[in-house]
Amino acid sequence: MIAHLRLILAAAGFALITIILLPVQLLFVKTGWSLQKKLPVLFHKVVRHLLGIRIHVHGKMAQNRPLLLAANHSSWADIVVLSAIAEVSFIAKSQVATWPLFGLFAKLQRSVFVEREKRGKTHDQASEIATRLADGDVMVLFAEGTTSDGNRILPFKTSLFGAAQVAIRETSVETVTIQPVAIAYTRVHGLPMGRFHRPIIAWPGDVELGPSLIGMLKEGAYDVDVRFGEPVVIDSKSDRKALARLMEEKVRAMMQRSLQDRD
Template sequence: MSVWLPTAPCTPQGCATHRQATAGPVRAAVRLLAGLAAVASGVLLAPFAALLALALGAAVRHRLTRCWARAVLRAFGVRVRVVGVPHGLRGSLVVANHISWLDIPLVAAVLPGRMLAKSEVRSWPLLGPLAARGGTLFLERDRLRTLPVTVAAMADALRAGARVAVFPEGSTWCGRGQGRFRPAAFQAALDAGVAVQPVRITFSPTGAAAFVGDDPLLASLWRVVTARALTAEIRLLPPILPGSRPDRRSLALAAQLAVASDSANLPSLSVHQCVSSMPAATSSVRTPS
């Protein structure tokens, strides 16, 4: 790993644990199989969804993406709370803190669009082909000279009216702390003249969802499906409008402070006022700066 790549102090042993009551092994196994089946269905149906979206427009693609992402979260036993509503501006750069691989379907369930991910994701079973077919923009994090090309591709997508989602911490944190927002991706918003939509993601219990350090994916999957009443909240903060910040560093800092300030002032999860809610079924993805 290159020394310049962002890292978090979180470790599986110190952060990815929880003491709350857990679901039984049978229910956990059912959730695991259902979740994997939901992901696999996305891979199989992606070509048909792409053809349908080509014929009927991007709105159809977004609707299908929301339905699939919600199905994945429900299958894994995750309840979702949404606070706030998306702004109506054309095109936006969505930036969120990063806790878990669950962040990806969570953002897609509320703000579907194109994701920025590390190039290694292409080779992942199931998720790799799905990400590629879903229009994911890939970045080779070990090759700095490719960064301007990726930023230019992001700007082109934003100019075309697309929504692009990024986790600018560049690494997963457990949710009890937050990393610095790297400024590179914010240049695309400046070049395209679009708004930045800060998003705050929280999980309860936090340790069950955290996917940090060298945590194996299978171990993280099992923690998720064995957690009882695992709840994800996605909070849509006021957008940062075009022209309100002069450069990418100040824009990144403004988004980072918005997310961090929201975290510091939030009441406990149980008393959050929610705009909408998605119940669960009854039954560190590390990204670039």
Template sequence: MKHAFRKIRLVAHLAYGMWVVATRFSRVTAQQRSELNRAWSLRFLQLAGMRLVVHNDGARLDEGALVVSNHVSWIDIYVINAWRPTRFVSKAEVRKWPVIGWFAEQLDTVFLQREKRSDAKRIVHELADHLIAGDVICVFPEGTTTDGRELLPFHANLFQAAVSAARPVQPLCLYYEDARGNQSTAPSYIGEMSLGESLDTLLRGTPLTAHVVVCDPLAPGAERRVLAAQAQAAVEGALDRLRPVGARARQQAVLGQTEQEADAAHAGDTPAANGPLAQ
């Protein structure tokens, strides 16, 4: 019963969002649209049982940047918009999805027909124009969603937009954490899973924390394959830092080294009353 009630609240919030977009977006400034988008997205995450944690937000670029992120789920878009509303590049099929496709179209999503190689060239030119105009564009260079545990190779094609526009690339890492502090695959939207099945799995996995790691930007100048490799390395590094196993291993290594150094330097000493062993 609780599960059904939460789905009803989410559907109601989607309906409210459609009303806001349909009735208010044409009458407010771009900044106000961005604020409405962010507030709506934050509330959506809250209703879905998810809180947002942003890391290294001081590195964020707010204009003329190509944001590239790993891709786990349809909810990635709302997580990113809750952090900072952004124009997205999406596969053309999304335009046909109920509600979400309409939202995507109204929020100026750039749709890519992946089966047409010629369409990629068109998109690159269009994205370069947006970047030169100062827009922030987000792409998912893996080309598909994963369960979030491993990265697929970053395709370099759309990085050409940043090269052509001489604009920086900002890697972004998304990581979903369950209530026990472990990586969660509940938000993943992969294989033949339907949108409804994905939502059910997500809600059953809550409460969740969505981590957004803002990686340091990559300066313009490198060619697209180099940028793709550098961006992938940055996202992989952020994932490694967030994973509990990697974090614990590094902490144990640091603690072990510290203890060895302390034993060698202070053999036979008695800890001070306010030292690390005092309780």
């Protein structure tokens, strides 16, 4: 009974905040007003409260620009968590653009949609990301290329790390800062989540969004660690494959620190 009441209240709150802010953000994006970067932060702060997510931030997001954040990805809630912390945009798979409502949200947050399986488009996609980086937008790359079960880090894909070097080659910037970010869901109702309960919030690729969303809304009261690691500054001579491996190692180490409940 309590779970269903929580679901109804959260859904009603989500509908209300969407009705109020979505048309406003649509106007901001169409007019190019600078508030288009700030409004998603407000929206996601409200949504994370509705979901019952408590965020624990360790470290700070780098101040250098251009800045690319290389993060792990285990849940659709990662979007809410990162967006509630800072003004960011996401590099998302092309299918997201077609999702009902959530695709519109992604577009209004000025996401860049990529087709990872079409290698012939890699350069054009990297160029779009590079332009956004050079313009000062903080872009989030979920470097695993898919969602995990929340207990481990999958191998980082190397292709879109090349966008950072494209920004150096094709724009006026001389360096790009890459910062590793680890997102780890650690507790539910104040109790350690553990491997058994982490699927409550994890969203592996074969699980439909609807049931995952409803299940999470019913449960409520989650704790998540977000760790910002030591940033790395790259230039035109940097090796993107070595960079991807380094980011993977850093994110894995930070995630394990959170899962083992160490500050």
